[in-house]
Amino acid sequence: MTERIAIIDLGSNSARLIVMHIYANGAYNLVYHQKDPVRLSEGMSSEHLLQPGAMERAIATMQVFAHMCNLFNVDRVLAVATAAVRNARNGGDFVREVEKRTGITLEVISGDTEALLGYIGVINTIAVNDAVLFDLGGGSTELTLVRNSKPEKMISLPFGAVYLTEKFQTADRVTEGQLADLRKFVSEQLAQVPWLKKLALPIVGIGGTARNIAKMDQKRKNYPFNKVHNYRLGRLSFDELWRALMVTSLGQRRKFPGLSTERADIIVAGSTIVKGLFDVTLGTHLIISGCGVREGLFWRDYLSRNGGSQTIDDILMHSTDNMLRFYKGDINHCHQVARLALSMFDGWQELHNLDDRSRKLLHVASLLHDIGITINYYDHPRHSAYLVENARLFGLTHREQMLTAVIAGWHNGPTKFVRNRIYGEFFDEIDWQTAKKLSLILAIAESLDTTQMQLIKSVGASLEDGNAILDLQGTQASVERQSLERMVRWFRKEMNTELIVK
Numbered sequence: 300m301t302e303r304i305a306i307i308d309l310g311s312n313s314a315r316l317i318v319m320h321i322y323a324n325g326a327y328n329l330v331y332h333q334k335d336p337v338r339l340s341e342g343m344s345s346e347h348l349l350q351p352g353a354m355e356r357a358i359a360t361m362q363v364f365a366h367m368c369n370l371f372n373v374d375r376v377l378a379v380a381t382a383a384v385r386n387a388r389n390g391g392d393f394v395r396e397v398e399k400r401t402g403i404t405l406e407v408i409s410g411d412t413e414a415l416l417g418y419i420g421v422i423n424t425i426a427v428n429d430a431v432l433f434d435l436g437g438g439s440t441e442l443t444l445v446r447n448s449k450p451e452k453m454i455s456l457p458f459g460a461v462y463l464t465e466k467f468q469t470a471d472r473v474t475e476g477q478l479a480d481l482r483k484f485v486s487e488q489l490a491q492v493p494w495l496k497k498l499a500l501p502i503v504g505i506g507g508t509a510r511n512i513a514k515m516d517q518k519r520k521n522y523p524f525n526k527v528h529n530y531r532l533g534r535l536s537f538d539e540l541w542r543a544l545m546v547t548s549l550g551q552r553r554k555f556p557g558l559s560t561e562r563a564d565i566i567v568a569g570s571t572i573v574k575g576l577f578d579v580t581l582g583t584h585l586i587i588s589g590c591g592v593r594e595g596l597f598w599r600d601y602l603s604r605n606g607g608s609q610t611i612d613d614i615l616m617h618s619t620d621n622m623l624r625f626y627k628g629d630i631n632h633c634h635q636v637a638r639l640a641l642s643m644f645d646g647w648q649e650l651h652n653l654d655d656r657s658r659k660l661l662h663v664a665s666l667l668h669d670i671g672i673t674i675n676y677y678d679h680p681r682h683s684a685y686l687v688e689n690a691r692l693f694g695l696t697h698r699e700q701m702l703t704a705v706i707a708g709w710h711n712g713p714t715k716f717v718r719n720r721i722y723g724e725f726f727d728e729i730d731w732q733t734a735k736k737l738s739l740i741l742a743i744a745e746s747l748d749t750t751q752m753q754l755i756k757s758v759g760a761s762l763e764d765g766n767a768i769l770d771l772q773g774t775q776a777s778v779e780r781q782s783l784e785r786m787v788r789w790f791r792k793e794m795n796t797e798l799i800v801k
Contacts, residue, residue, distance in 0.1 A: 303330070304600065305368045306593045307361075307378035309405060311340035311437030312461050312565070313507060314357060316364045317593050318371050319601075326624035327601065329691075331371055335360040336561045340383035340438040340461050349387045357393075358400055365401040377596050380405045381413050382438035382459065410455020414441035416595030417505050418450045423598050423611050424590040425529055426694040431498060431580050434505040434591055435572055437461035437565070442576075444494055445503075448610070452494045458484075460508055460562075460569035470564040471549040478545060481568065485575035495579050502582040505591035507562055508569030513587040515557035516540055523724035524697050528589030531696075534577060537585055541570050615694030619663050622690050626670040632751040637665035639758055640744035644737075646760025647767055650794055651736045660699060661737045663692070664706035668741060684708025698725045702734055709738035710745050712789065739786070739793050746782035747771070755779055767794060770801045 302321045307314070318331035337357045342350040368376060384390040385407045394405045408416070417434040421427070422445070432443040436459045444452040464470055467481045489495055504512070513530040516522075519540065522530075544566060547555065552563035562569075576582060599609050611617045623633060644651070644658050664687070671682025688704035695703065701722050708714070713735060726734075747755045759770035767790070771780075783800060790798040 302375070303371060303373045304597065305364075305371070305373040305376045305378075306596050307364055307376065307403065307405075308591075308593045308596075309337075309339065309357065309361070309378070309380040309384065311381065311383035311439070311459055312336065312338060313437070314339075314360045314364070315593060316367060317597075318368070318373060319597055321601070322625070324624045324627075325605075326621050327597075328625055331367065333364070333367060335363070338437070338461065340386075340459075342465075343383065343387060347386055347388050349383065349389050349393050354393055354396070358397055361397050361401045361403055365403055376403060377600060378403050378405050379408045379413075379416075379592065379596065381408060381592070382410070382436055382455075382457070385409065386438060386457065410439060410441060411453055413439070413592060414443050414453040414455055415450065416592045416599065417441055418443045418445065418453075418595070419598050419609050420590040420592060420595035421503055421505065421588045422448055423614055424594065424693040425503065425586060425588055426614060427501065427503060427586065430501045430503050430586070431495070431576065431582065432503045432505065432588075433509075433573070433576055435459060435508045435569055436506055440572060442492065442495070444498070454492055456488055456492075458488065458572075460565040460572070463568035463572070464565045467568065469567040472547070473545065473567055478567075478571075481571055482575065485572055486579070489575050489579045495576075498580045499583060500580065501584050501586050502573075502576055502580060503586045503588055504573065505588050507559070508566065508573065509585075509587050510589065511558055511562055511566060512537070512540065512570060512573065512585070514559075515555065518557035523721040524701070526697060527587050529693075529696065530587045531584055533584045534582065537573070537577065541574050544570055613694075615659065615663065615692065618691060618693040619666050622670065622686075622692065623666055626673045626686070628667070628670050628672075629751060631753065632748055633666045633669060635748050635753050636668065636741070636744045637662055639747050639755070640665045640740050642758050643740050643743060643760040643769070646758075647740075647762065647794075649762060650767060650796065651740075653733060653736065656699075657733055657737060660695075660703045660706060661740060663687075663695075664703045664710070664737065665741055665744060667703075668707045668710045668745065680708050680711050681714070683710075698730075701725045702730060705734045706737045706741060709734065710741045712742065713738065735793055739789060742789070743769075743783065743786050746786055747776075747779050749779050749782045750776075763799075766797045766799050768799050768801065 304319045306317050314335050314337045316333045320330045321327045337360050339353050339357045341353045398404050428448050430445045434441040438459045440456045442454050443450050510527050513527045516532045553560050667687050670686050671679035674682040684704040684707055687707050754776040755771050755773035757772045761768045787798050
């Protein structure tokens, strides 16, 4: 049974809608995304009242969202409102008006729930054991201390980028006095959270401010990969970017490379909160999460209805399996190829001298090597590489995802197409050598299941007298044996030894 779930996050600054499609085989995929800058908290800082203009903007956006839900034949809607509505004295009236005029029932979630949903969104999409998570919105900032991948401490602070912009009048050029007052306020507020001090951990950012920091840093560095999720930058890079922003006017920020025009007025306050977090926690580096409350809502719903907890044990294997199911690959064949490839990797460890992380990349590439057939069987390795490169594979760094794409793309032999793409911006010569060795092992495993009938049940890989031995266990595998013979010359060239098949 298929299902479509709409998820709405009505924040203090922006409203977002995503539509997730769940397929009959359990795979899921994002099929629609829309974001509108509603500025719901605008003008409410003094009296804690949602202003008429802001409410009308939000309701108009919610009406559009309701229309899109109908267009996409959504089965269920999960809609939440965060800081602006929960902090407003007229928040209840606003929620009732939204339901009356749009049919959407908003759940006003607490700060702790917002922090928990952000944690669920991050921990299921970024491999991090110990970190400080922050979800920086327009009206609040949620902080979570993660230890051993579990949420140990949580707090919701009642200020965000829009709130502080209005409080300290930092929308346009800021004076030294304004900036000093803003920094002092942020420092004093963070100092009241005792468990934040001197953690010396990565800080993981959720929300528009964090995403824009990544985009600006990518522009400054001419980063070749247009992907924000799991992008990382060090303390020095962030400080340089922050200082560059502090001396700009609003007009200059609207032209600042990588910065969204709609966020130009609130980025000073938003990035200063991040600066304060770096200072108080002694953060080692910043990791950007493109996933947050919306994804947390999805995971909480999807995983609970499939009998699991709210977190996934192995996010890389889970997202790989989801890709394999989504592209309707031959699951038996792909798992067989992966088993054979990993057996050879383990048996020839002393020959290739690659680490456990390389083994993981080989595993993923083996499972996904044929998904390009969905586009076109001819030249499908190249299509597989493109799909892996752009997939929502979680638990890999950007470089590792590129490397996995090359391994999958070379499973019929090295081709020149990868040298003409952005891979060269990420890889050094050692990376290229790793890709060649792993793609060779994948190609041999693929050849041992040419008929996709699993005639070769298993292999024994070992080294004897300087030669690589491959002991095949199976029957009536003449096609596989013939296909394997074409690999002998490639093996000799790449591994500098002979491949002897028994």
